[in-house]
Amino acid sequence: MPVSPLVVPFPKIPPIAGVQLATGRAGFYKHEREDLLVMHFPEGASAAGVFTRHGVGSAPVDWCKRHLTMTKGEGVKAVVVNAGCANSFTGKPGADAVRRVCSAVAKRFDCRQRDVMVASTGVIGVLLDDSKITHRLPEVGARLTDDYWAQAAQAIMTTDTFPKGAYAEATIDGQKVRIAGICKGSGMIAPDMATMLAFVVTDAAISPAALQILCSLYTRNTFNAITVDGDRSTNDTLLLFATGKSGAPKISRAGDKRLADFRDKLEGVLMNLAQQLVRDGEGATKFIKVSVTGAESHASARKIARTICESPLVKTAFAGEDANWGRIVMAVGRADEPIDRDKLSVKFGPHWAAQDGLIASSYDEAKMSAYMKKKELEVTVDVGVGRGSAEMWTCDLTKRYVEINGDYRS
Amino acid sequence: MPVSPLVVPFPKIPPIAGVQLATGRAGFYKHEREDLLVMHFPEGASAAGVFTRHGVGSAPVDWCKRHLTMTKGEGVKAVVVNAGCANSFTGKPGADAVRRVCSAVAKRFDCRQRDVMVASTGVIGVLLDDSKITHRLPEVGARLTDDYWAQAAQAIMTTDTFPKGAYAEATIDGQKVRIAGICKGSGMIAPDMATMLAFVVTDAAISPAALQILCSLYTRNTFNAITVDGDRSTNDTLLLFATGKSGAPKISRAGDKRLADFRDKLEGVLMNLAQQLVRDGEGATKFIKVSVTGAESHASARKIARTICESPLVKTAFAGEDANWGRIVMAVGRADEPIDRDKLSVKFGPHWAAQDGLIASSYDEAKMSAYMKKKELEVTVDVGVGRGSAEMWTCDLTKRYVEINGDYRS
Incomplete structure (x- = not known):
């Protein structure tokens, strides 16, 4: 597959304190490629999310929505993402597969199932073979490192022709914080190769409630202002995490004046990622x-x-x-x-x-x-x-x- | 342009009493082809229509809507149709061009301007050169005949790959009546080559009010139940005429029991025409x-x-x-x-x-x-x-x- 003529080079993304990443090959593809991403927040993170409003939401989307509500987005410990199988339109067996994946991840990181987020992208209507993921967990978990964003962006690609990332620095109360994000998607949504997935992590300390407001607010003019073919996916997921490891003061209100610069930069990161999805739109030349x-x-x-x-x-x-x-x-x-x-x-x-x-x-x-x-x-x-x-x-x-x-x- | 693999042969359409047709070359195309159709109802016809609900309706659509309302669809005398120029998004100059065309046609057939219907299809945003039509009127008017449906269907084509017609016979109160229709369109609507146009004539005697009810009712599940690309035109027009020349009794209520067979057959003709538009959808193979x-x-x-x-x-x-x-x-x-x-x-x-x-x-x-x-x-x-x-x-x-x-x- 030739790379899109509208390609954007992957940016330099430094480590973000409080999150570690690793990738691996679960084997959802026949050919040699990585298709598994694990993110770990050793001391937990505030989390917020925006999901597809599609009538046929997938099992992983159901899982994230339910557990973000249950935990109010406090203390999320891990995210596990696979490409190659969307686990959508798979009924109760699909939901069971998600539970088994999250249970294994929870055991590995010594946390509750509800503190694990999950996202899948790939063919619709095929049940997730969760053993492909759980078998790889020990090996992938052992390789966690804080400097792995480019590989992470690569591992979640489906028909994407280039990996997508964005990075910005902001100041909160005089203190520098970092915002890093990756995403995938080619065709606004092409459910077969399905889905827009985006994961953004900052080391700022922000309450889940404030994080959710920012996440919803800025999605409107970024991820919700792009379209390749008008076809929406069953699996669309944007997850936003704040590890609180920057040393900047904790902010609990989205409207807090000290967040002004952060809000701008966050919106910039989301816009940058969203526009990269269009630039990699299937067959796009303009x-x-x-x-x-x-x-x-x-x-x-x-x-x-x-x-x-x-x-x-x-x-x-x-x-x-x-x-x-x-x-x-x-x-x-x-x-x-x-x-x-x-x-x-x-x-x-x-x-x-x-x-x-x-x-x-x-x-x-x-x-x-x-x-x-x-x-x-x-x-x-x-x-x-x-x-x-x-x-x-x-x-x-x-x-x-x-x-x-x-x-x-x- | 190769003919669509889903082509339907043009049916045998006999003369319909009360209407005469002729075609000619107005010259909206550089290459040799007919692009002008004139229909004449010497003794007038009841008329009904359904038009695009598009926010940027064209000058000819504006004309038909206004005058069908004004005359209540009684005693329509002529229809003039051109391919090659949609006369849409042409402001007041476009409306003036339509008026001049209808004025010339009215003179030719000795009727009022309001008794002339008009339809155009072709490129948007180009002003209709009405002299191309009016110069040809004497010649085309002299060739009017009652057995010319196939040529009529041909003359209104734009990117259509085959001419589209349908014919049915129905019984009203024991008396045979005829229903003939032609249409054009390739791509549900491709406004550049623009537009779905359909003209259906019956020799039944039906009041304009009843005709309008049938027209609107059956459009819903026929012309409004097809889509090629979801793009609607500025010029979409369906006109339905009843000449009353069959000898069958005059019907003034759409619900009249004696119309039962006619209603079925009319719906069939509309459905047949509508489906032919899809069969000739641009690039269609299925x-x-x-x-x-x-x-x-x-x-x-x-x-x-x-x-x-x-x-x-x-x-x-x-x-x-x-x-x-x-x-x-x-x-x-x-x-x-x-x-x-x-x-x-x-x-x-x-x-x-x-x-x-x-x-x-x-x-x-x-x-x-x-x-x-x-x-x-x-x-x-x-x-x-x-x-x-x-x-x-x-x-x-x-x-x-x-x-x-x-x-x-x-």
């Missing part, structure tokens, strides 16, 4: 930012942006490097949101395509064609009725997408 | 019927069916002849409708893939693979919560779709 302004509300702007981002006709036009503003107009109209047809404007980068409901007088085919050849594109649409705005990110729809998704199992 | 049962309501079943039909991952799996029931489950889940995960069942044709939330015990990969090689496929999903059901038709998503839509303008 990274596209869609901005909608002038909508009746932010929610309305968001729906219009999403309709543009998910329109096959818009996405194929981008693949063809075609500034096809007619298709943008079509997508705006089919969002079924209030718009003023005679005020509608469309801009590709700095170039007006349409203004006030008509082709722009300054429309210049040559300039437009030159712009469309870029790898990173921006479309701005004003719908002329109010002050609602939204931004969303997507990629183009190429023959390669069809190839990847039409030939996967066969 | 014709797929999706049935959803066990939903909380019919509306809920419909939303689930549509989500399945429009999922890129489901559609690419069909292209790959892959009985990928995991993707069906994914699509069901992301419809955000009530379902019972542990009762969910999925069937491909007669073969169970999943039952009661798990892979079916009778699942047989070989049988499934053989089934998926067929050109016409059926997927049945039961979501296990109620009695709501719906059927919808779609096609697969192939590389050819991306090719057609990524390389169109360039």
